Amino acid sequence: MNIQELNELIRLHGAAVYSFCCRLAANRPDAEDLYQETFLKATELCRKIDRYDNPKAFLLAIALRLWRDKRRKFARRQRIAPMESLPEDGPQGRFTGAKEDQPEEIAIAREQAEMVRRAVEALDDAHRVPLYLYYTAELPIEEIASLLKLPKGTVKSRLYHARKAILKRLEAADHE
Amino acid sequence: MNESDLNRLLQQALAPKEFPSDQLNQTIRNRVQEEQTMKRFSKKRPLAAALVAALVLALSITGFASWRFLSAGEAAEHSGMSNLARAFESGDAVSVNQTVASGGYTFSFLGIASGENLSGFQSDSQVNPKRTYAVLAIAKTDGTAMAADGSESFFVSPLIKGQKPWQVNITTMNGGYTEFAEGGVLYRLIECDDIEMFADRGLYLCVSTSDFYDKNAFTYDEETGEITTNPDYSGACALFDLPLDPAKADRAKADAYLETLLEPWEDDSQESSGATGTGDWADAIANGTVVPGSEQAVTYDEDGMAHYSFGGYSETFDPELLLGDGSLGPSSCASLTEDADGNPLAICYYRNEQGVVMGKAVRLQEFPSLLKEAQAEE
Numbered sequence: 001m002n003i004q005e006l007n008e009l010i011r012l013h014g015a016a017v018y019s020f021c022c023r024l025a026a027n028r029p030d031a032e033d034l035y036q037e038t039f040l041k042a043t044e045l046c047r048k049i050d051r052y053d054n055p056k057a058f059l060l061a062i063a064l065r066l067w068r069d070k071r072r073k074f075a076r077r078q079r080i081a082p083m084e085s086l087p088e089d090g091p092q093g094r095f096t097g098a099k100e101d102q103p104e105e106i107a108i109a110r111e112q113a114e115m116v117r118r119a120v121e122a123l124d125d126a127h128r129v130p131l132y133l134y135y136t137a138e139l140p141i142e143e144i145a146s147l148l149k150l151p152k153g154t155v156k157s158r159l160y161h162a163r164k165a166i167l168k169r170l171e172a173a174d175h176e
Numbered sequence: 177m178n179e180s181d182l183n184r185l186l187q188q189a190l191a192p193k194e195f196p197s198d199q200l201n202q203t204i205r206n207r208v209q210e211e212q213t214m215k216r217f218s219k220k221r222p223l224a225a226a227l228v229a230a231l232v233l234a235l236s237i238t239g240f241a242s243w244r245f246l247s248a249g250e251a252a253e254h255s256g257m258s259n260l261a262r263a264f265e266s267g268d269a270v271s272v273n274q275t276v277a278s279g280g281y282t283f284s285f286l287g288i289a290s291g292e293n294l295s296g297f298q299s300d301s302q303v304n305p306k307r308t309y310a311v312l313a314i315a316k317t318d319g320t321a322m323a324a325d326g327s328e329s330f331f332v333s334p335l336i337k338g339q340k341p342w343q344v345n346i347t348t349m350n351g352g353y354t355e356f357a358e359g360g361v362l363y364r365l366i367e368c369d370d371i372e373m374f375a376d377r378g379l380y381l382c383v384s385t386s387d388f389y390d391k392n393a394f395t396y397d398e399e400t401g402e403i404t405t406n407p408d409y410s411g412a413c414a415l416f417d418l419p420l421d422p423a424k425a426d427r428a429k430a431d432a433y434l435e436t437l438l439e440p441w442e443d444d445s446q447e448s449s450g451a452t453g454t455g456d457w458a459d460a461i462a463n464g465t466v467v468p469g470s471e472q473a474v475t476y477d478e479d480g481m482a483h484y485s486f487g488g489y490s491e492t493f494d495p496e497l498l499l500g501d502g503s504l505g506p507s508s509c510a511s512l513t514e515d516a517d518g519n520p521l522a523i524c525y526y527r528n529e530q531g532v533v534m535g536k537a538v539r540l541q542e543f544p545s546l547l548k549e550a551q552a553e554e
Contacts, residue, residue, distance in 0.1 A: 002326055003205060005326070006204070006205060006208055010204070014195070014201065015192050015194070015195050015196070016192050018192075018196040019193065019194040023190065031194075032200055035196055036203060036207075039208075040207060109188075112189075113185070113188055116186060116190075120190065135191065136191065136192050160494075160507075163179070166186070167179075170182075
């Protein structure tokens with residue numbers, strides 16, 4: 001892989017891979033390490049990746065494998081500081097009803113999003129990782145199944161169960 | 177909050193909002209450039225590529241006059257791996273020197289070094305006795321010079337007889353390669369996890385003109401485990417036998433390695449260990465009783481989300497996510513709730529022969545054991 005190909009990979013998939021690394025590693029320095037190691041590993045493998053060979057899934061698979069290998073290093077309990085934050089202009093989804101001129105609504109929406117992220121982090125890896133691949137890396141279910149070496153139905157099942165667990169947790173929090 | 181709201185909330189909370197800094201990306205570029213500068217040499221010798229090609233053409237799948245190419249050791253030296261070079265030149269490494277012509281290329285397998293034979297050369301990180309190293313030379317039969325600029329793709333990998341080559345190859349065996357052009361010949365030095373432990377099963381070195389393992393280039397016989405080249409392949413491909421000493425095989429170690437390599441990344445055993453596991457639901461549901469009147473078609477909202485309600489229970493879900501896009505039969509999971517008397521009810525969904533998504537409540541004889549544990553924890 002030459003530098004031009006590397007630049008193209010970063011341009012096309014850098015944000016998705018970086019966001020995925022952020023979700024897995026949960027603090028900025030570890031996420032940056034993981035992101036950097038992912039691209040270095042990709043070039044080390046020296047496979048010529050072109051856009052038709054699904055380089056995004058290839059990079060995500062490398063990131064996931066590196067993360068699994070270095071789980072202790074990226075242990076979540078060693079979190080230095082949470083990195084997640086919503087954009088300053090607030091969320092746009094209709095679920096919140098938040099408007100830019102309603103700071104209170106924006107604050108509630110931020111809190112809600114943070115609760116969701118915490119609920120996701122509380123899941124075991126078998127359910128959390130497919131969620132990140134689906135929502136953060138925005139991979140279709142078929143590619144998630146291929147990447148995780150799981151049947152497509154199992155991925156769907158895990159996504160479903162993960163969402164149920166999150167819903168249950170959020171509803172429990174509402175009642176507190 | 178319904179399923180649709182939750183979906184949007186998840187999208188909002190988990191969507192990719194993080195961007196790598198320019199500085200971080202530049203660090204990657206710098207490191208890659210440094211490593212490539214260290215590893216790649218493109219010294220041009222005056223030897224004419226045409227001469228090499230012409231001489232190689234005179235040979236087929238036989239041995240060749242090794243003086244025409246760099247030796248495996250010289251190739252390693254050229255790649256800046258002097259200790260590996262010494263290992264290749266030692267008596268323990270296997271010098272192969274076979275050439276195969278295919279699809280306009282000649283592939284020459286120069287040599288292989290593996291396992292404990294390397295332990296005496298491990299003075300730095302270049303050589304790892306837990307790895308296998310091999311060198312292949314690639315030339316064009318028409319005499320055109322090869323370049324190490326990535327413009328032509330080759331997949332070079334060890335393969336194991338009896339193992340599906342698309343599952344067990346250099347990619348899955350933590351492999352990589354370095355290559356350089358010399359005198360119009362491309363030399364590729366590959367490395368991967370030590371394959372010596374498979375020496376009694378039959379080993380191959382494959383090469384094809386593809387980025388990844390190409391099923392069209394090789395044929396795998398499921399019964400015998402034999403791998404052969406496909407003569408109808410549109411590109412170039414070749415297969416060499418890897419002559420490792422069968423006495424150095426370690427079947428137990430090899431089996432353990434394959435078990436790790438082939439296991440799904442997310443072990444299905446985790447399915448029943450987490451709070452969201454399905455555990456023994458299937459049995460409990462199979463032994464349960466459908467509550468009369470509960471079996472009914474779901475309704476849909478404007479976003480295509482399915483809605484089911486019965487008694488005091490209601491649920492909204494994505495039917496495609498739960499049941500797939502059009503497949504008939506039951507979903508692989510169900511929801512658990514209680515009736516008014518506190519008895520366990522499973523809410524199950526399926527798509528009937530008319531393609532209608534149906535829901536039903538199944539009264540269970542008892543809470544599945546895993547859920548009892550979860551309830552106890554709560």
